Amino acid sequence: MPRTSPLSAPCCAPQAEPLVLPAPAKLNRLLHITGRRPDGYHELQTLFQFLDAGDTLTLRRRTDGELHLSPSLDGVASEDNLILRAARLLQAETGRRLGADIHLDKRLPMGGGLGGGSSDAATALLGLDALWGLGLELTELARLGLALGADVPVFVHGHAAWAEGIGERLTPVTLDTPWFLVIHPGVTVSTPAVFGAPELTRHTPPITMARALQGGAASWRNDCQDTVRRHYPEVARALDWLAHRAPAMLTGTGACVFARLETESQADRLLAEVPEGWHAIKARGLNRSPLHAALGRCPSPPPGVETCPTCRRGADPGA
Numbered sequence: 001m002p003r004t005s006p007l008s009a010p011c012c013a014p015q016a017e018p019l020v021l022p023a024p025a026k027l028n029r030l031l032h033i034t035g036r037r038p039d040g041y042h043e044l045q046t047l048f049q050f051l052d053a054g055d056t057l058t059l060r061r062r063t064d065g066e067l068h069l070s071p072s073l074d075g076v077a078s079e080d081n082l083i084l085r086a087a088r089l090l091q092a093e094t095g096r097r098l099g100a101d102i103h104l105d106k107r108l109p110m111g112g113g114l115g116g117g118s119s120d121a122a123t124a125l126l127g128l129d130a131l132w133g134l135g136l137e138l139t140e141l142a143r144l145g146l147a148l149g150a151d152v153p154v155f156v157h158g159h160a161a162w163a164e165g166i167g168e169r170l171t172p173v174t175l176d177t178p179w180f181l182v183i184h185p186g187v188t189v190s191t192p193a194v195f196g197a198p199e200l201t202r203h204t205p206p207i208t209m210a211r212a213l214q215g216g217a218a219s220w221r222n223d224c225q226d227t228v229r230r231h232y233p234e235v236a237r238a239l240d241w242l243a244h245r246a247p248a249m250l251t252g253t254g255a256c257v258f259a260r261l262e263t264e265s266q267a268d269r270l271l272a273e274v275p276e277g278w279h280a281i282k283a284r285g286l287n288r289s290p291l292h293a294a295l296g297r298c299p300s301p302p303p304g305v306e307t308c309p310t311c312r313r314g315a316d317p318g319a
Ligand SMILES: C[C@](O)(CO)[C@H](O)COP(=O)(O)OP(=O)(O)OC[C@H]1O[C@@H](n2ccc(N)nc2=O)[C@H](O)[C@@H]1O
Pocket: 028, 040, 041, 042, 043, 044, 046, 113, 118, 149, 150, 151, 166, 167, 191, 192, 195, 251, 252, 253
């Protein structure tokens, strides 16, 4: 289990190169759609939690200002890759002329509802901030990240969170940390198509965070699930298969579905039973991002939790 630096140790120690940093996956443990904004985007209420599974970025500093990313991703033009977009944004905002060689070890399925692209972008922002000695606050990096995607800020702040708005208004929370079995049923779900579906539940009455947390995992649901089930039979099959064995749900707009398990051995047993053709991973839920632990940087803590005296970014003793 990753831990942030204890309060007695400095949080802001310089890191040795190359920086090898995790970009963890996220789950939406609850996802309500509460309305639609004039620009077409939907207002959400969601509970984000990280997984101890994800991509890895390796960063090396360049002094010539150039940015190189390898390998390229199938179907994603280099200029659209969220890692390079994050790096360019940071260069433009800070005026720094430093560059980087970035290697991406991509393990998370793209467009799977696990937030892989957003997490890669957040890891690039925090990693380059450290590599280039920028010393930006998490709030500033999250502001930049929001321009890249609604899911980027939670990865920047690094704490499980209750999110509102389009996902940018975050309140850190401490959730249960069970094991999960995540199945990618091998189909690609279009996020715009799900949000554009006429039958989508888009007027769930807003609830308070306290009520969502009080209800507990057994009461949590995803408003996109019925629409995704209807349009993607393979996702429905994966959900049915899982739901026979453990409490199961869709994450984001899919295509990934996940089941909550109390013990690692239950997760192992289920993993061994997953039918051929579906890709599955076993992972533990985390309330603090392993990215922040790797950088020796404290995540934004829940309200009322002590602030780190060294970097003033906050530290909490939670899981
Ligand atoms: C549903 C979530 O997975 C929850 O974590 C995310 O909010 C989705 O975020 P994402 O994959 O980064 O989605 P984006 O690339 O920002 O949006 C793709 C498209 O989905 C629709 N969209 C997305 C998010 C949102 N809150 N309302 C929307 O209506 C918009 O048509 C948008 O053009």
